[in-house]
Amino acid sequence: MDRGSRAPVDYRRRSQSGHESMRWSKAFIPTLREDPADAEAISHKLLVRGGFIRQLAAGSYSMLPLGQRVRRKVSEVIRGEMDRIGGQQMHLPALHPAEIWQRSGRWYDIADDMFRLKDRKGTDHVLGMTHEEIFASLATELFSYRDLPQIWYQIQTKFRDEPRPKSGLLRVKEFTMKDSYTLDIDEPGLDSGFDKHREAYFRIFRRIGLDPVAVEASSGIMGDGESVEFMMRSPAGEDWIITCDGCDYRANVETATSALEDIADGESSGLERFPTPDLTTIKALAEAHPETAAADHQIKTLVYYVGEEPVLLLLRGDHELQEQKLKDRLRSEDVRPGQPDEIRELLGADPGSLGAVGVEGVRVLADLALQGRENMVTGANEDGWHYSGVDLERDANVGEWVDLRAVEDGETCAVCGATLSRWKGVEIGHIFKLGTKYSKAFEAFVQDEEGVSHPIIMGSYGIGVERAMAAVVEANNDESGIIWPVSVAPYEVVITVIRPDDEVTMAAADALYDELVEAGVEVLLDDRDERPGVKFADAELIGIPYRVTVGPRGVESGALELVERRGMEKSEAPLAEVSGELVEVITAARFGV
RNA sequence: CGGGACGUAGCGCAGCUUGGUAGCGCGCAGCGUUCGGGACGCUGAGGUCGCCGGUUCGAAUCCGGCCGUCCCGACCA
Numbered sequence: 001m002d003r004g005s006r007a008p009v010d011y012r013r014r015s016q017s018g019h020e021s022m023r024w025s026k027a028f029i030p031t032l033r034e035d036p037a038d039a040e041a042i043s044h045k046l047l048v049r050g051g052f053i054r055q056l057a058a059g060s061y062s063m064l065p066l067g068q069r070v071r072r073k074v075s076e077v078i079r080g081e082m083d084r085i086g087g088q089q090m091h092l093p094a095l096h097p098a099e100i101w102q103r104s105g106r107w108y109d110i111a112d113d114m115f116r117l118k119d120r121k122g123t124d125h126v127l128g129m130t131h132e133e134i135f136a137s138l139a140t141e142l143f144s145y146r147d148l149p150q151i152w153y154q155i156q157t158k159f160r161d162e163p164r165p166k167s168g169l170l171r172v173k174e175f176t177m178k179d180s181y182t183l184d185i186d187e188p189g190l191d192s193g194f195d196k197h198r199e200a201y202f203r204i205f206r207r208i209g210l211d212p213v214a215v216e217a218s219s220g221i222m223g224d225g226e227s228v229e230f231m232m233r234s235p236a237g238e239d240w241i242i243t244c245d246g247c248d249y250r251a252n253v254e255t256a257t258s259a260l261e262d263i264a265d266g267e268s269s270g271l272e273r274f275p276t277p278d279l280t281t282i283k284a285l286a287e288a289h290p291e292t293a294a295a296d297h298q299i300k301t302l303v304y305y306v307g308e309e310p311v312l313l314l315l316r317g318d319h320e321l322q323e324q325k326l327k328d329r330l331r332s333e334d335v336r337p338g339q340p341d342e343i344r345e346l347l348g349a350d351p352g353s354l355g356a357v358g359v360e361g362v363r364v365l366a367d368l369a370l371q372g373r374e375n376m377v378t379g380a381n382e383d384g385w386h387y388s389g390v391d392l393e394r395d396a397n398v399g400e401w402v403d404l405r406a407v408e409d410g411e412t413c414a415v416c417g418a419t420l421s422r423w424k425g426v427e428i429g430h431i432f433k434l435g436t437k438y439s440k441a442f443e444a445f446v447q448d449e450e451g452v453s454h455p456i457i458m459g460s461y462g463i464g465v466e467r468a469m470a471a472v473v474e475a476n477n478d479e480s481g482i483i484w485p486v487s488v489a490p491y492e493v494v495i496t497v498i499r500p501d502d503e504v505t506m507a508a509a510d511a512l513y514d515e516l517v518e519a520g521v522e523v524l525l526d527d528r529d530e531r532p533g534v535k536f537a538d539a540e541l542i543g544i545p546y547r548v549t550v551g552p553r554g555v556e557s558g559a560l561e562l563v564e565r566r567g568m569e570k571s572e573a574p575l576a577e578v579s580g581e582l583v584e585v586i587t588a589a590r591f592g593v
Numbered sequence: 594c595g596g597g598a599c600g601u602a603g604c605g606c607a608g609c610u611u612g613g614u615a616g617c618g619c620g621c622a623g624c625g626u627u628c629g630g631g632a633c634g635c636u637g638a639g640g641u642c643g644c645c646g647g648u649u650c651g652a653a654u655c656c657g658g659c660c661g662u663c664c665c666g667a668c669c670a
Contacts, residue, residue, distance in 0.1 A: 033619060033631075034605050038663050058662065112594095113668075130670090163594070163668060177670055229670095238669085323667075336667085430670065464670030498629055533630035551629055561629085 022491070024526040028065055030054075031538050041236040043473035044168025046482050050542040052490075059165025059173035061466075066542060069490040071176070074208055074469050075155050077487060077592065078178045081204045085196040087151040087180055092134045094157050098124030100133045104441045109333070115159045127159035132460055135181045136438035139456055145185045145448050148456070149193060153180030155465065167236050169470035170426060176466060182459035183439075185446055190433055190457045194226070197461045201230055201429050204463065207592025209472045209485035212428060215241055218254040218324050225433030231425030234474045241425045242407050246418020254324035257403060258411040258420055263296055265375040269389040271357070277384045280352025282317040285377065285386065292377060292388055299370065299378035299390065301354040303338035303346060306330050310338060310346050312356050314366040314392070315405055316373075322406035329365070329402050347381045355379035356396040357387050364397055367404040428471050434458040476566075482543030483566045487592035491524040493582055494544040496535045498551025500527045508575065509550040512560075515579040521586055540565065546586065548578055 030051040039045040047053045052067035063071055079089065098116070101107035107126075115127040128134070135152055142148065158177045165172050182193030198214065205212040210232050217229040229252055231241050242256035243249070251257075279285045286295045298317030303310060304326065311330075315321060327335050340350065346362065347354055355378035356364050370376075374391035392398055409422035436455040439445070445453040469488070476483045486492055493516060497509045509525060516523045524544060526535050532551075539547050549561040559572045562581070573581050 030603085032604060037599090037605065040664070055662090158670075160669070164666095166663085171669075175670070179670085333668085427670065462670050467670055496629095501628095531628060531630085531632060533628095533632085536630050538631090549629070553629065 022524050024494075024524055025528045027524070029538075029542065030064070031541055039168060041167035041170060041470075041474070042477055043170065043236065043470040046473055046477055046541070046543075047168055047470065050482060052542075053169065059162055059171065061169060061172060063466075066490040067469075070469055070484070070488050071465060073488040073490075074465050074472075075176070075178070077207050078204050078463055078465070079155065081200045081207075082151075082153050082178065082180060085151060085200050087153045090152055090154050092128075092131050092154055092156060094128050094159065096126050096128050096134065098126055100137060101126055104133050104136075104438055106133070111333070112163070113160050115161050128156075129158050129160045130177075130460075130462070131156070131179055132181070132434065132438045132458070133442070136442040136444050136456075136458065139183055139439060139444035139458075140442055142183065142444065142446055142456065145446055148183055148185045148446060149189050150183040151180060151193060151196075152183070153178060153461075167470075169466040170236060171238070172466065175464055178463045178465060180461045182461075183444075184457045184459075185448060185454055186457065190459055193459050194431060194433055197431050197459070198228060201431065201461075201463070205230060205232075205428060205468070208468060208488050209476050209592070210428065210468070211475070213241065213243065213250055213425065215243075215425075216251040216255055217430065218252060218328050225435050227430065227432045229427050230429035230431075232428050232471050232475060233423055234426045234471070235424060236474055237424035237426040239425050239427055240422055242420050242422050244413040244416060244418055244420055246413060247416040249413055249415045249420075253322060253406055253422070255328075256407040256420075257414050258407045259414040259417065260369055261412070263373070265297070265373055268375045268391060271387055271389050271391075271395055273380055273385055273387055275384060276353070276386045279384075279386075280350070286317070289377070293386075297376055299355065299376050299392070301356055301379055303343045303351075303354065305336050305338055305342070306332050307334050310342070310362055312359065312362055312364040313404060314356055314364065314370055314396075314398070316367065316369045317377075319367065319369060319405040320408075321404055325402075325404050326365075329400075329404070349379065349381045349383050353379040353381065353383050353385060355381055355387060355390075356392070356398070357381075357390060358395070359397065363399055365400050365402055365404065366392060366396075366398040368401055369405060371401050426467070426471050426474065428468050429461075429463045431461045432459060434460050476543075480537070480568075481541035484543040484545055485592060486545045486586055486589035489522075489543065489545050491544050492522045492586050492590075493546045493548060494524045494526055494539045496526045496532070496539055496547055496549045498532050498535075498549060498553075500529060502552050505550060505552050505555050508555045512548065512550060512575075512579060516582060519579060519583045521579075521583060540568075545589070546582055548582070 032049045035045045036048045039048055051064055053061045053063060055061055098107055114129055117125050119125055155176060155178045157174060159174050162171060162173050184190045184193055202212060212230040212232055215229050215231055217227045231239060240253040242251050242253055276285060279288055282295050282298055282300060285293050285298065295318035296316055300315040300317050302313040302321060304313055313321060327333055344350060357378060370392055376390040377386055377388050378390050380387050411420045413420050436457055438458055439456040444456045446456055447453050472488060473482050495509050495513055497506060499505050513523055513525045543565060545565050547563040554560045558575050560575055560578050562571050562573050
């Protein structure tokens with residue numbers, strides 16, 4: 001380093017409090033004036049523009065200083081609430097030997113979502129996408145009912161080879177998850193741990209500035225017990241949620257049901273073939289034969305493959321298949337629509353003329369809405385021909401009657417009869433009753449009072465930290481930028497210095513800074529040599545909850561301007577009272593609502 | 594995986610149709626004037642035009658392949 005010519009350090013500009021100043025001029029906060037071209041979601045745009053995150057690759061983001069501070073605070077809120085319900089924090093490896101996943105079977109059940117790699121010896125490993133296996137193997141060191149219940153958790157990096165990362169932090173390949181696990185000897189214990197988590201999740205989300213809706217959900221690959229998702233309304237959401245306007249029925253469309261009105265089938269005329277040249281859609285057929293083939297009088301026939309096995313799915317003509325329901329019913333994730341050539345080979349016709357009438361040797365699943373219906377219209381498995389007068393019970397080999405259809409907006413609630421609404425939500429948390437799948441696989445058994453062994457009953461509970469952080473932004477922003485709740489704000493106060501080159505002004509700002517820091521407030525001192533407009537705009541963009549403006553004008557008059565980011569309401573306070581006022585309002589808000 | 598779009602300076606973009614060795618705005622550096630809501634002047638730095646190959650005297654531009662990123666559909670915290 002060049003010693004001789006270096007200018008002496010200007011000690012007057014350093015904080016007197018002994019704390020290291022967080023001066024904006026020295027901070028790495030790369031704000032952008034324009035929206036990044038590849039961002040769509042509001043949280044994605046604002047987090048990049050505000051200098052919180054930068055993309056490294058698709059679904060892979062660096063947390064810059066501001067982003068890391070928010071992430072840490074979100075984690076802390078979660079940690080506090082987990083501890084409050086008796087959770088014990090651990091930290092497990094992210095790198096797992098394949099063996100442990102083979103033991104639970106998920107090595108084989110999970111297809112491409114899991115990152116797999118080999119070590120130098122050629123041994124298979126995975127990057128953990130969740131940690132049921134590891135916790136279950138630790139649970140083998142529990143032996144007695146006296147050891148239960150346990151709540152174990154960690155806040156750890158998860159890896160998922162997402163087919164389609166998107167929307168900034170909302171869907172990524174590497175993220176931090178708080179995952180907790182309850183270990184109980186019986187169902188009431190599981191219920192209790194589950195309820196504790198439900199309550200804790202509401203507290204967590206409300207504290208960080210979200211308004212969660214708990215909905216009934218499908219468990220997917222996790223198991224088949226009860227499962228509740230915490231959703232936040234947002235256009236950036238990827239799930240459709242059905243909620244009742246009249247009662248508290250709330251469900252993901254993946255499991256949602258509704259009440260259907262009865263449809264008059266009319267006089268049954270008996271099975272009859274009729275020509276339908278060039279009529280290959282439900283709509284076209286309905287228009288050509290409005291009196292007999294209205295959409296809700298047709299049977300929609302879909303060919304799906306479960307692994308190698310073809311399955312015929314029958315739905316009412318105006319209904320849509322909900323694929324997750326099919327997967328849950330079939331207990332398989334390996335479910336896909338048939339290819340045109342496969343379909344032709346199976347049924348002898350192209351999509352548009354398919355039906356289940358007379359089909360032998362193929363598994364047929366029919367939707368509940370078709371049960372008891374007669375006088376329907378369906379394809380005859382010959383291009384250009386359909387059947388009328390179809391009575392499924394009589395004319396087809398329906399193996400199972402199951403719920404397969406997707407509920408639509410405006411349908412009727414099966415519980416109370418009111419109207420159902422459908423809206424988009426971001427999944428910010430998910431809690432599952434796992435049961436004994438993993439404890440059995442890992443032989444995690446405990447003995448009861450009588451000395452009888454029981455597999456431990458597990459529950460599994462997740463919150464995506466960065467996703468929650470993005471959700472907070474989705475829910476808390478305006479045209480100027482982010483509006484962080486105090487509970488997770490990267491800084492609580494920003495002191496905007498209007499003329500940092502003016503010694504008196506800068507000294508006043510430094511003094512205020514010291515006072516606030518002494519009082520334990522997290523302050524960012526904007527001492528940059530920028531025009532006021534730039535500083536105001538940046539402060540609003542990064543969303544600091546409170547701003548104090550310190551300029552020659554205010555210092556001279558003895559009254560400083562105070563602005564609350566939410567609502568942008570301005571007030572004035574005597575210079576000597578500013579810090580006291582801020583400390584009061586911030587202390588009150590810090591814990592979150 | 595299927596469909597669509599894009600890839601040129603840190604960011605946002607033009608140039609490509611009609612080949613001649615790269616330009617605009619913002620940002621950045623220096624100097625000066627400014628300074629309570631994204632200032633102005635002057636000077637300047639910064640680019641393997643995603644990668645590989647082909648056509649051509651000559652390729653950001655034409656052709657082929659690959660890679661990457663985003664968006665729309667099927668998956669999950």
